Amino acid sequence: MPDRTSSPALGVEIEQIFRAEHGRVVATMARRFGDLDLAEDATSEAIVAAMEKWPVDGVPPNPGAWLTTVAGNKALDRIRREAKREGKYAEAAQMNAQLEDDDSGRETGPVTDDRLRLVFTCCHPALAPQHRVALTLRLLGGLTVAEIAKAFLVEETTMAQRITRSKQKIKAAKIPYRVPREKDIAERLSGVLSVLYLIFNEGYLATDSADDPDRAVREELCDEAIRLTRLIQELVTGPPGKPGPLGPDPLPEVDGLLALMLLLDSRRPARVADGMLVILPEQDRTLWDAQKIDEGHALVRRCLAVNRPGPYQYLAAINAVHTDALDSSMTDWEQIVQLYDGLLRVSPTQMVELNRAVAVAELDGPAVGLAQVDRLDLEGYHAWQATRADLLRRLERYDEAREAYQRAIDLAGNTAEKAWLTHRLDQLPPNRRQRSSGTGDSLR
Amino acid sequence: MPQYMISVHHDGTEDFESMTEEEMQPIFDAVDAYNEEVRAAGKWVFGGGLEDITSATTVDNTKGERLVTDGPFSESKEYLGGFWVMEHADLDEALEWAQRASEACQGKVEVRPFQAEPA
Numbered sequence: 001m002p003d004r005t006s007s008p009a010l011g012v013e014i015e016q017i018f019r020a021e022h023g024r025v026v027a028t029m030a031r032r033f034g035d036l037d038l039a040e041d042a043t044s045e046a047i048v049a050a051m052e053k054w055p056v057d058g059v060p061p062n063p064g065a066w067l068t069t070v071a072g073n074k075a076l077d078r079i080r081r082e083a084k085r086e087g088k089y090a091e092a093a094q095m096n097a098q099l100e101d102d103d104s105g106r107e108t109g110p111v112t113d114d115r116l117r118l119v120f121t122c123c124h125p126a127l128a129p130q131h132r133v134a135l136t137l138r139l140l141g142g143l144t145v146a147e148i149a150k151a152f153l154v155e156e157t158t159m160a161q162r163i164t165r166s167k168q169k170i171k172a173a174k175i176p177y178r179v180p181r182e183k184d185i186a187e188r189l190s191g192v193l194s195v196l197y198l199i200f201n202e203g204y205l206a207t208d209s210a211d212d213p214d215r216a217v218r219e220e221l222c223d224e225a226i227r228l229t230r231l232i233q234e235l236v237t238g239p240p241g242k243p244g245p246l247g248p249d250p251l252p253e254v255d256g257l258l259a260l261m262l263l264l265d266s267r268r269p270a271r272v273a274d275g276m277l278v279i280l281p282e283q284d285r286t287l288w289d290a291q292k293i294d295e296g297h298a299l300v301r302r303c304l305a306v307n308r309p310g311p312y313q314y315l316a317a318i319n320a321v322h323t324d325a326l327d328s329s330m331t332d333w334e335q336i337v338q339l340y341d342g343l344l345r346v347s348p349t350q351m352v353e354l355n356r357a358v359a360v361a362e363l364d365g366p367a368v369g370l371a372q373v374d375r376l377d378l379e380g381y382h383a384w385q386a387t388r389a390d391l392l393r394r395l396e397r398y399d400e401a402r403e404a405y406q407r408a409i410d411l412a413g414n415t416a417e418k419a420w421l422t423h424r425l426d427q428l429p430p431n432r433r434q435r436s437s438g439t440g441d442s443l444r
Numbered sequence: 445m446p447q448y449m450i451s452v453h454h455d456g457t458e459d460f461e462s463m464t465e466e467e468m469q470p471i472f473d474a475v476d477a478y479n480e481e482v483r484a485a486g487k488w489v490f491g492g493g494l495e496d497i498t499s500a501t502t503v504d505n506t507k508g509e510r511l512v513t514d515g516p517f518s519e520s521k522e523y524l525g526g527f528w529v530m531e532h533a534d535l536d537e538a539l540e541w542a543q544r545a546s547e548a549c550q551g552k553v554e555v556r557p558f559q560a561e562p563a
Binding site: 124126172173174175176180184 | 539
């Protein structure tokens with residue numbers, strides 16, 4: 001038999017299995033032993049055991065079941081070591097054996113529900129948003145603490161502390177390990193979706209990449225967010241032909257979010273060139289990922305057909321219009337403005353108004369767009385400054401544009417974005433037109 | 445059954461003194477009704493409103509000698525207005541009752557679990 005211990009392909013395969021099975025094993029352990037910390041540690045120990053055994057003996061036919069059995073035994077070992085009274089271990093051992101029998105051979109049912117429970121626990125509103133993100137990536141996504149710390153550019157000890165604190169709160173405050181009741185589902189699921197979108201966005205336009213200019217886009221976070229959203233979609237939709245655990249008509253927002261991520265991510269290969277952000281109209285559209293676009297479009301059609309629109313569906317639809325155009329000049333801006341109107345009805349925020357104003361500027365000209373931008377109170381926000389700078393540039397009000405670009409550069413956290421804004425600033429010709437009276441007030 | 449403290453916090457900006465009785469009464473009534481619901485649901489352990497913060501006295505006997513001072517121990521503007529202790533199955537249930545408590549007393553409430561008794 002050939003020596004497989006050093007096979008890189010096998011290493012990759014094993015790594016993928018760990019990622020895919022992590023959430024399932026943690027979730028099952030958490031249900032069996034009622035302790036998230038113990039569940040995580042037992043799963044980690046099972047993975048260490050697999051890392052020793054599988055490269056030598058080969059991957060077992062059902063690796064998930066193997067990991068679950070080993071994790072169960074590891075958890076029992078720890079309970080035995082730490083048990084303050086005799087009876088506790090015996091109870092746990094009996095329960096584990098019983099549940100192991102119940103779970104064997106079941107791919108859905110209680111096992112699926114376990115992971116859904118885990119999602120709702122990790123994304124509980126009583127945890128700080130950053131902690132929800134970390135916990136979801138760690139427990140459900142199976143990323144190591146080091147990987148999560150690296151993705152969010154924080155020290156590993158800081159990230160470890162974040163995760164430990166969340167688990168302590170779950171335990172002390174008794175955050176329940178269950179799928180919320182029906183009347184709370186929609187609200188809680190939208191909380192889960194916003195955690196996933198946060199993970200995606202952190203990857204798509206990293207807030208602070210100053211230490212590492214090559215990492216303006218952190219691809220692994222985008223990939224992980226998409227993978228987890230697919231998992232949520234699968235969990236809420238249930239197996240084909242059967243109603244899912246959340247009823248026959250799951251939230252179309254899940255499809256909407258997945259479509260949005262796929263459509264944004266399809267442009268990833270065209271978004272950064274030579275360390276500089278490339279804005280949508282200037283992207284090389286032949287670089288876009290056609291497969292992701294097709295899947296995104298199909299999902300948009302499917303969720304809009306349910307006719308219960310929400311923010312993610314509108315955003316996905318807007319991006320579907322963008323990805324429909326072979327050339328930026330062919331973009332249907334009228335439809336985009338209409339979709340922003342819809343988005344404003346469900347999500348009336350200044351940020352949405354800002355993005356709508358960008359579309360209005362394409363449709364009705366930069367002066368109309370600028371008037372709408374100036375009404376917003378977003379001065380401390382780099383995208384507002386950058387939008388304003390671009391509209392002023394197009395209106396040939398170069399002095400004001402210069403000032404706005406400078407402010408945008410100061411406020412932007414992403415290196416590639418800074419580089420692009422600086423490039424635009426450097427390209428500005430000297431002022432040709434006098435500043436018209438009264439419009440420059442908001443610059444101060 | 446786990447116990448939670450649901451406490452009402454004032455941030456010093458409230459002006460209770462200038463509130464008329466007509467303004468206060470609906471709040472008292474709502475809190476009374478809420479208390480009844482908590483009792484009827486079997487969740488009640490203890491609860492009550494506290495006198496004004498100016499009535500507080502601080503005692504320090506950490507150095508082996510009793511030191512009594514007028515006023516609250518903390519310099520902070522925020523102070524505890526009152527609290528409930530209730531029994532709830534888990535945090536979700538506690539948060540649901542806290543939500544109604546906040547509405548009844550027209551104040552922000554904080555939910556904290558009591559330490560579990562040693563097994």
